[in-house]
Amino acid sequence: MVRNREQFNPSDSYSLKEKVLKSIATMATLLATVAPLSACGETHSEPTPNVTTPTSQESESPSSEPSPEASASSCTKFEGDQELLTDLKLAKTDGEKRNAFVEFARKQTDEAMAETNSIGTTVTSQANLVDTINQLGRDSVTTLEAAINVVADGCFNDDDKKFISDSFTSSATLGQATMSLSRAFDNAIEFSADDKVIKDIKNEVSCKIIHTAKGEERNGVEQPTYITRNNLNVSKGVEKMDPLQDTSLSGSFYVSQIACQTENKSLITEYLTIVHTSSDEDPVDSLENGKQASKMINPSLLPGDIINDEPRYASWTILTSRAVNPDSQIPTLYNGVATTLGEVPAVKEALAEREEVLANK
Known part of the structure; x- marks a missing residue:
């Protein structure tokens, strides 16, 4: 699954599990003031927004009967499917929906993942916030990969596959990522x-993972990466648009930004993942997708x-799943310095490898 050059050191506030990889490949995340891009897998074009996010009523409609299993030659049996x-x-x-996907992903990977409760919430502390x-x-990208793989190869009928897909996009994505990843699930x-x-x-x-955004150090403290809604940014450009533009969220949000190189090196994708935090467990436990637990004014750590x-x-x-081009x-942020993904050395190297792969096709 997700392979990265930065190993997570478990904090005292929560533990991590490891299990065994049982299905397919792997994934990854961002920062700063960013913007939405193309459909997953479409490197040069912006996706046509023709996807409707299901309502909670719609997502409860499939029957509780297990899917009839397809033949072994036409589908893959995943642990916990x-x-x-x-x-x-x-x-x-x-x-609860997001946590169901997280627990399923644990069974498909040997990578460490954060502990969650039954509502999908992780317990951490201010001291361990950056690591969390x-x-x-x-x-988030490990879970996305597991979800795509089970929809693409799993032993489910199309109605159940659509139900699983809609459950993921409605509970675990927002903004540009919803549009991009909904299309990927539909194609699967x-x-x-x-x-x-x-x-x-x-x-x-x-x-x-070839790049993870890293905040600056201030007074000896590494700052968490975050984005702030910018209502003055009305750009429609795929790379410069405010990534929060198509959401109702306001204020600042901690985020993880990852750049991923795919297994065959033909694509580099940026994932920006919002991490909602609160000192009170209830608001995060009951948080409806698209809402916020609290409005954060100052994201800095002292x-x-x-x-x-x-x-x-x-x-x-x-929040985003965007193709990265030359x-x-x-x-x-690269070692605390504001820049662009096109200027990050590891991304440049991966883009050169991508051009070589595409030229040899």
Whole structure:
């Protein structure tokens, strides 16, 4: 699954599990004031927004009967796949749906993932906030990959595959990511009999992490990465538009930003994942997707915060899933310095490899 050059050190506030990889490939995350891009897997064009996010009433409609299993030659049995479907049908909140996907993803990967409660909330502390933000960013792309893979290859009928897809996009994505990833899920269902298309779709969400945005150090404290809604930014440009523009969120939000190189090196994708935090567990536990637990005015950490072990509660939502092209202007932080993804050395190297792969096709 997600492979990265930065290993997460578990904090005292929460533990991590490891399990064994059982299905396909892997994934990844951002920062700064950014903007939405193209459909997942479409490197040069912006997706046509022709997807409707399902309502909670719609997501409860599939029957509770297990899907008839397809033949072994036409589908893959994933550990926990029927449990995932059952948990999604029983889920009453977006957090419960997201947690069902997280628990399913744990069974498919040998990567460490943050502990969550049954509502999908992770317990951390102010002292461990930066590590938690980065870990939840990695978890979000690991979970996305597992969800795409089970829809593409799993032993479910199309109605159940659509239910699983809609459950993911409605509970775990916002803004540009909803549009981009909904299209990827729809293609995985529509072209399930086309081995080449399915292979391409799964490759597009595979991920070797080549860059994670890193905040500046201030007074000896590494700052968390964050974005702030900018109502003055009315740009429609795919790389410069405010990524919060198509949401109702306001104020500032902690985020993880990851750049991923796909397994066959044909695509680099940027994922920006919002990490909602609160000192009160209830607002995060009951948080409806698209809402916010609290309005954050000052996202900075002070020296006293790094010794503050009071609990904080966190959950994640994927905000962008954007293809990264040569000379990309998507904002990021590289070792605390504001720059663009097109200027990050590891991204430049991956883009050169991509051009070589495409030239040899």
